[in-house]
Amino acid sequence: MCGIVGYIGKKPAFPILLSGLKRLEYRGYDSFGFFVLNKNKPFLFKKVGKISEFEQNFPNPDGEIGIAHTRWGTTGKISEANAHPHYDCQQNIFLVHNGIIENYQEIKERLIKEGHKFLSETDTEVICHLIEKYFERNLEEAVRKALREVRGTYGIAVISKKDPQKIVVARLSSPIILGINKDEFLVASDPAAIITHTRQVINLDDNEIAVLKPDGFFILKEKPLETIEWKIEEAEKGGYPHFMLKEIIEEPEVIENAIRGRLIIEEGSVKLGGLDSVSAQLREMDKLVLVACGTAHYAAMVGEYMLEEYAGLPCEVDIASEFRYRKPVVDEKTAAIFVSQSGETADTLAALREMKKKGILTIGITNVVGSTQSRETDAGVYTRSGPEIAVASTKAFLGQLATLAMLTIYLGRQSEMSLVTGKRIIEELAKLQELAREVLKKAPEIEKLAKKYRNFKNFWFIGRKYNFPIALEGALKLKEISYLHAEGIAGGELKHGPLALIDENFPTIAICPSDSVYEKMISNIQEIKAREGPVIAIATQGNEEIKKIVDDVIYIPKTLEMLTPLLSIIPLHLFAYYMAVLLGNDVDKPRNLAKVITVE
Numbered sequence: 001m002c003g004i005v006g007y008i009g010k011k012p013a014f015p016i017l018l019s020g021l022k023r024l025e026y027r028g029y030d031s032f033g034f035f036v037l038n039k040n041k042p043f044l045f046k047k048v049g050k051i052s053e054f055e056q057n058f059p060n061p062d063g064e065i066g067i068a069h070t071r072w073g074t075t076g077k078i079s080e081a082n083a084h085p086h087y088d089c090q091q092n093i094f095l096v097h098n099g100i101i102e103n104y105q106e107i108k109e110r111l112i113k114e115g116h117k118f119l120s121e122t123d124t125e126v127i128c129h130l131i132e133k134y135f136e137r138n139l140e141e142a143v144r145k146a147l148r149e150v151r152g153t154y155g156i157a158v159i160s161k162k163d164p165q166k167i168v169v170a171r172l173s174s175p176i177i178l179g180i181n182k183d184e185f186l187v188a189s190d191p192a193a194i195i196t197h198t199r200q201v202i203n204l205d206d207n208e209i210a211v212l213k214p215d216g217f218f219i220l221k222e223k224p225l226e227t228i229e230w231k232i233e234e235a236e237k238g239g240y241p242h243f244m245l246k247e248i249i250e251e252p253e254v255i256e257n258a259i260r261g262r263l264i265i266e267e268g269s270v271k272l273g274g275l276d277s278v279s280a281q282l283r284e285m286d287k288l289v290l291v292a293c294g295t296a297h298y299a300a301m302v303g304e305y306m307l308e309e310y311a312g313l314p315c316e317v318d319i320a321s322e323f324r325y326r327k328p329v330v331d332e333k334t335a336a337i338f339v340s341q342s343g344e345t346a347d348t349l350a351a352l353r354e355m356k357k358k359g360i361l362t363i364g365i366t367n368v369v370g371s372t373q374s375r376e377t378d379a380g381v382y383t384r385s386g387p388e389i390a391v392a393s394t395k396a397f398l399g400q401l402a403t404l405a406m407l408t409i410y411l412g413r414q415s416e417m418s419l420v421t422g423k424r425i426i427e428e429l430a431k432l433q434e435l436a437r438e439v440l441k442k443a444p445e446i447e448k449l450a451k452k453y454r455n456f457k458n459f460w461f462i463g464r465k466y467n468f469p470i471a472l473e474g475a476l477k478l479k480e481i482s483y484l485h486a487e488g489i490a491g492g493e494l495k496h497g498p499l500a501l502i503d504e505n506f507p508t509i510a511i512c513p514s515d516s517v518y519e520k521m522i523s524n525i526q527e528i529k530a531r532e533g534p535v536i537a538i539a540t541q542g543n544e545e546i547k548k549i550v551d552d553v554i555y556i557p558k559t560l561e562m563l564t565p566l567l568s569i570i571p572l573h574l575f576a577y578y579m580a581v582l583l584g585n586d587v588d589k590p591r592n593l594a595k596v597i598t599v600e
C-alpha cells in the first residue's frame, strides 16, 4: 500500500508534506518523493530509501501547494525513476498514485506510438501521459478523460504547472481522504497523515474527482463509463453451425475471462473491484440469500454449496418467481445475491426490488454491462462471458460458477478461510480453463452417445452435493432444445419415488466424479442397473472401475470437488446440443422460449 499526502493553502507545503509522510512510514515503503509547486522553481525530490536517511539535507522549498508519496512497489523495481511523483513529457503534470492499473501495458504501448516518452517502469506513469494527452487548460477535465481509459484501482493526487492553483484528486477502490480546514485543504491515503492538521475529513467515494483550491473545493461524481467490450464478430457465429455450439466451445475462455486480473495468488485471495464499495458491509453479513431463474438458479445452487463449505456462511437459494412472493426472513445482516446472465429477467428484478425495499444489501452477478440488474444492485461482479446469443444458456453458466467460486474466496478470506485454502482453490481455478479444453476434446464421443440414445424419450439426470444442481442444469438443457422429457434429481431422492420409472427405456445420466459422495452415487447406479436402466456416467479420469457397472462413461479431469461442476456440465451441454441437432430442432431458438424473460 503506498502513502499519499497533499496540501494546498497559505502555509509552506513542504513541512506539512514531510510530517504527513512520516506518519505513513508505519505502512512500510521502499522509496519516497515530493513535488512542491512555486511560481518560480517547482521542487521535485525523489529518493530510494527511508526519509530519515535524507532528512538532514532536505532543502526547504517555497510553495503552498504540494504532493508527496511513499512507494511500496508493485509494478517496476525499486528505483528513483520508479518513485513517485511521476510526470509527463512536458513536465507539466505531477502525480502520485496508490493502486494498480490493470491495463497499463496496452495504454503505454499506445501512448509510446503517439510519441510519449516514458521514464519509469511503473503503471502509474501512464496516467500522467494520459492527462497530458487530454490537457488543454483545465486539469480536472483532463483527469476525468484520462481516467475513463484506465482499468484497475487508483487513489491519485495531481498538480499541473499550467493550471497551478489546484490539486485534483480521484478515487477508485484505493482510499482518498480530504482534510478540510478554513483556508487550507489536505489530501491523504490515510487519516494518520493529516489528523494533526484537521479532524474534519471527507472520504472520497469511488468514481469521485475532487478539486482542491486555496479558497475551497468541489467534488465531481463521475458516472463510470461502462464499456461493452464485445466485438461484433464475437456476436456472429464465427463459422460454427449454431451459436450454441460456438458458446459451448467458448466455455474455457469464459472461465479465463472471469478470473483474469482477479486472482491474487500470493495472498490466496481475489480482487473483485465491483464489491470494494461494500466490502466492509459484506464482512458483517451472517446470511446470504441467492436468487435467480433457470440456469442461473442452478449456478446459485452450486454457489450455496461453495459458500457454506468454504466461506462458512449460511445460504438460502430460491427461484426468483417464488422468492418475490415469499415472506423471506432477512435482516440488516443478510446480503441478497442476484444471478442473471441478462440482468433483465423480470422475476429476478422484481425480487431484487423487493429486497431493496427492505434495505437489504443487494449484490449482482451478471454478464451484461449496464443491464438493469447491474444498475439497480448496490454492487456486483460482471462475469465477462461475452455475448450469449443462443436461448439455451451454456457459457454464461460457467461464468457464473467461476464468479461464485471467486465470491466464495472473497468472503471466505474475510472470515475463516485460511491463506492455504484460498491459495489451493485459486491454483485449481487457474488450471480450470485447460481442464475444460480437455473435456471439449470429448465432443466426438459425446456426439456418438447422442446418436446411441436418440430414440429414447425420457432421461433422468442424477447428482449429489455440488453436482445435484448440475443434474438439474443438464436436464434443463436437454429438455429445452430437444423437447424430450428430462428431469434432474438428487441421487438420494431416487428411491423416494423416481426409481419407479426406471426400466430399459428410461436412461439415466449419473454425474459421479471421484468426490466425497462418489460411493453414494455408485449405490444409486447399482439401484438403476438392477432394474435394467441404461446409465451414462460422467466420471473422473482414471476411474476404470465404473466402466464395469455402467453402459457408457464420459471422463472429466480431476479437480477440487467444489470446482467439478465447471467440468461436469460441459459434456451435458454438448449432449443436449447434439441430441437437438439429431432431432432437427432449431437449436439456437427452441420453440416456445425466448432468450430473456422480461415478463412475469
Ligand code: AGP
Pocket (backbone or CB within 6 Å): 293, 294, 295, 296, 339, 340, 341, 342, 343, 344, 345, 348, 391, 392, 393, 394, 477, 480, 594, 595, 596, 597
Ligand atoms: C437457460 O438455458 C434458459 N434460457 C433460462 O432458464 C435462463 O437461464 C433464465 O431465463 C434466466 O435468465 P438470466 O440468467 O438472463 O436471468
